[in-house]
Amino acid sequence: MQSKYRKYSGIYPQLAVTNEGGSECGIGALLAWNGKLWYITYPAHSPEGSDDRLYCLDENLEVKIHPASVGGTHANRMIHRESKQANIGLYFIDEKDAVRALAPHELRGRCTASARHLADPENKIYIMTMEEGLYEVDVHTLQVRVLIPDQADVLPGTHGKGAYSGQGRLIYANNGRGGILAEWDGRGDPGEAENWTIIDRNKYTEITSRGGIYGSPDDAAVIWALGWDEKSVLLRICENGKWYRYRLPKASYTYDADHGWYTEWPRIREIGREKLLMDMHGMFYEFPASFCRNNSAGLLPIARHLKMVADFAQWNGKLVMAADDASVMQNPLLGRSQSNLWFGDFETLSQMGKPSGWGGVWHKENVSPGEPSEPFLCCGFEDRVLHLSHDSDEAVSFSIELDRRGTDVWEEYKVLTVPAHGYRYEILPEPDACWLRLKADRRAKGVSAYFHFSNPEPGYDKSLFESLPRAEEDRAYSRGILYPRSRGSEPHRLLDREFPWRKTGHIPGEFSIQKTMRL
Secondary structure, eight states: OOOSSOOBTTBOGGGOBOOSOSSOOEEEEEEEETTEEEEEEEOSSOTTOOSOOEEEEOTTOOEEEOTTOOOOSOOOEEEETTTTEEEETTEEEOTTOOEEEOOTTTSOSOEEEEEEOSSOTTTEEEEEETTSOEEEEETTTOOEEEEEOTTOOOSSOSSEEEEEEETTEEEEEEOSTTOOEEEEOSOSOTTSGGGEEEEESSEEEEEEETTGGGOOSSTTSOEEEEEEOSSOEEEEEEETTEEEEEEEOBSOSTTOOTTOTTOOOOEEEOOSSSSEEEEETTEEEEEOTTOBTTBOTTOEEEEEOOOOEEEEEEETTEEEEEEOOBOOTTOTTTOSOBBOEEEEOHHHHTTSBOOOEEEEEEEEEEEOTTOOOOOEEOTTOSEEEEEEEOOOSSOEEEEEEEESSSSSOOEEEEEEEEOTTOEEEEEEOOOSOSEEEEEESSOEEEEEEEEEEEOOOOOOOGGGGTTSOOTTOOSOOOSOOOOOOOTTOSSOOOOGGGOTHHHHSOOOSOBOOOEEOOO
16 A cells, blocks of 8 residues: 555554544444445434544545535444445445435434345345334335334343344344343344344344355354353354354453443454454454354464454455544543544554453353353463362362364363362463363352463563653653644534535435545
């Protein structure tokens, strides 16, 4: 990628985005389409539109703002194969870059996911919102039909995230208080709770398949869903109509807030490599597109990070990441919320923090004899420690079993005996295995089994930290604070004349991109 603009650690400053949202300005979704990169910004809570914009970036890093931008708090995106259109937020973009926009009063809510239609996939799509709104949109006429009104409170959960269709079902994820993974088979009124099946009463986020943002390639494609509980990251798969569950370590507990706000947004996406890229709970993973019950090898942690990654895609030979970078919420020094794109390579990810994580299969639970725990990922870490405890009145032996090749074939690796009301830890050498699980030899109560995984951290240049004061020093290191620009002071501002829907409530059927913006 050749450009006249300077790049610093993967960031082009002239691409910084902001808004008048007053709380945050995240980049909610990315789409590589027609050789360009399309993306949208979002504020915290604007179900009826905002001054946030639809951006289009060309190969020369010249960015344009669409004049019909309607804003809103959206992170949905998909490509509709049959009509050859891209959908991002409330926008539909055809092969010639012509953009049509839905009016926020026609499709109200904070859009979180778009999915293929169960009955008429050639002509319609579903769009779901954070407050459980479910809409059916005709991709040709943009006629909207309300299936579940926004804020209808049909299903449990307060923070809707992912949605995806496949294997004859529409699947919905909620990661807020009371979060769930649920599905609807297309029969009956989706506005009635009894027509939904609850798969799991834990918090879930991303749902996808090897078809990614194009939708499931066929009804046999395995569907994957990401979530978490108090013990670990959860990976659900739906194969031949049946759901299975795997567990992965958490690289950070900062994403665990019960309201679900801090998980924006876990994704599994194709980035131009044989394996997909997965981001969940502060860890990037290589994710095999062939992942299924009997072929679960190849899921490998790459790096640990502390970035709120909203979306990522491969474009113009680069891995591009969108984020929610800097928010004024509880941050009075910032002055103005802002975010930017990051341009890099897959190999750059390994220069972040070495993979490490924590998680368990049991937490103060009663365990039946011979009943195995759920599989826990064990590859990709050099240092492993297992912590075991229980509250039974007699000693309990636990067998460690390994699935060496990801084929769901298990063999015993070692047996650990824990005394009555006791605790034991075990350092595990690097096993040649993908997954491990535990079994108790007798009924046990109050069992906890947790893993601590890590890798040796590389050395670092100590001179990088010479400007930081030592804890014991008592002298000034700074004579002032540098503030970003405050609200309303950015060089370029969009005017009401560029948003005719604000005054009339009506959006004409089609626009073309006209205005170039440089910050």
